[in-house]
Amino acid sequence: MRRASLRLRLFGLIVTPLIVMAVILGYWRFMVAQNTAEDLFDRSLLSAALAISRDVVISEGDAILPSTRDLIRDASGGEVFYHATGPGGIYVTGYAYPPIAKDQGSAREGEIVVFEATYRDEPVRVLQVIEQVTVENLSGNTTVTVWQRMADRQAFANLLAARAAALIAGLLATLALVVWFGVKLGLRPLEDLQQAISIRSPDDLSRIKRAVPVETKGIVQTLNRLFGQVETSINAHQAFISDAAHQLRNPAAAVQSMAEAVQSATSKKDRDERLGELVRAAQNSARVAEQLLSLDRLQQPVNPTTFKPVDLREIVETTCADVGARILTQGIDFKVALPNQPIRIDGDRVFLAEAIKNLIDNAAKHGGKNLSAISVSLSRQADHVSVTVSDDGKGLTPDQSKVAFGRFSQVEPSDGSGLGLAIAASVAERHNGSLVINPVEAGASLSLFLPSQRQMPAQTGQ
Amino acid sequence: MVAQPCVKLAGAKNADPVVEDNEALAKAIAYRLRDHGHAVDILCDGDQASAFLAQDGADLVVLDINLPGQSGLEILRSMRQEGDGTPVILLTARSEIKDRVAGLDLGADDYLVKPFEMDELDARIRALSRRKNLDFGATETIGNITFERTTRQIKAGGTTLDIPRREVALLECLLERRGRIVSKAQLTEHVYGIGADVDDTAIEPHVSRLRKRLSNHGVTIKTARGLGYMLEARN
Known part of the structure; x- marks a missing residue:
């Protein structure tokens, strides 16, 4: 799911409720303006009516004074129409035909009536005042009617509402701008951080050191930790590849020179001898490549599904039969002691076979000139099983473990890759077991211990 | 892997196609098999190989x-x-x-894990030939002796050796897997038949007698105690 930017999020969160509130307030202001306008206009109509009524009395029933007429026009913000009748209903002044209320006749003396009507096809607001007056000894009711177009007061109300709306809109716009740019400004440390991350690459995985806001400290810490892990991992891989290239170069060079030596051989005997060497060099080369592949597979995280119930006795027997032929051909005694019953453990068949093969190969390779016998035994103890490979060669002591089990390292230089025991140790670790050099009087003895109960393999790479 | 140029050799009737996409490996296998007198076709492409096998067939396929x-x-x-x-x-x-298991389930007769030794491939082909009654390698030679498979005669320097039937069977079994360790169980099964109620140790005197007989003819039987025996030509 695509997430909106932080800026949009904050902007929306702040501005949306404000807009909703502004609409509500605007509506309220509009209603108030409507009422105010009505109120205001009704009052000015009333004062106009009263003014006319007094004027009629002062002028003794004649037309209203020019000053009054001006006053009426100015006061109410819109054209005011008027009509006045004197006692006896005699027309005194004003427009000829005033609008008539639907319930005409209910107006009585001293009363003020306000109603809406139609005048010249326009809705108008009408105010009528009936008063008892005496003009030239003639007593009676004068009726003053004033009216005004509804459109005028509506226009006034609209004007009030529009002003309010403009005010609210102005405020909102200011706020929106402030929030929009303010958020951008507020988020600047994040952009700094992004820039800091973007300049990192596999070549530069240094920690991010610049000051960051409290909120992003966690992110930066996590990132720094990740950078550290990635850097370590990359370095390890580079070291591995470099070592591997060296390891492959040596046997490849041996194959090449031996092949050339075969070409230059002068007698059949020489050629046959060198061919034998060539085959051995090529076998060695293939073996190193195979070991490197094993090591690479061992570096991958443990996948428990590759662990299956296997018969360790069968694996040891098959592996020994495989490797044993070569040992016997070299004139070295080879014996294997296996229990009568299968030994079932959970494990990876290929890795276990590889580990056992490496232990035997190691004995044959590093045993030295006096090596005459290699023996393999498999036994079960209370909570573990062990595969022990012993020889009567040069010997290894427990304190040499570190060098012997290290990758690409050997106790004494040989044509080996220095990977065999490292692989065996990794396989042991992967199976929750261990590889140890047994303290013996003569020769070397190594044991691969594996747990015999069902249990989960060690979790690495999590 | 990139497809290698296909090396196609004249297909004889009695051909073993080698189907491999690593040309050098395919060639090496072909050389070896030809040295043993087999006609070999090399096919480096799955589709071509399939077409070839459907049309011409083969006696044995290395795939x-x-x-x-x-x-x-x-x-x-x-x-x-x-x-x-x-x-x-x-x-x-x-x-x-997984592929190996799938292959055996699909009806492969045997498998070899790369890299392997050519002796191993020879041994597998010999064993397979016998199982399938193919007339590959009617005679086997090791050291100074030859073994005539059809007549089961063993000759050393032109003279026929008089060897008891059980020891001949023993030699046959070891010869098929020469250069490899053969377990006592396998030998017992071969000599006495499958399911015979014979202890594995019963084979031991036969082995030591056979060893003595062959020792003068440049052939040794080596013992891997706890595992079995291996036949090899003495250097």
């Missing part, structure tokens, strides 16, 4: 799993579906355990 075009397993499947029971030896990489 790599990883091939451009059809995979070795697909070729094997279609062979078996069409009722082609030609013996097949699969070549697999170490990491292809």
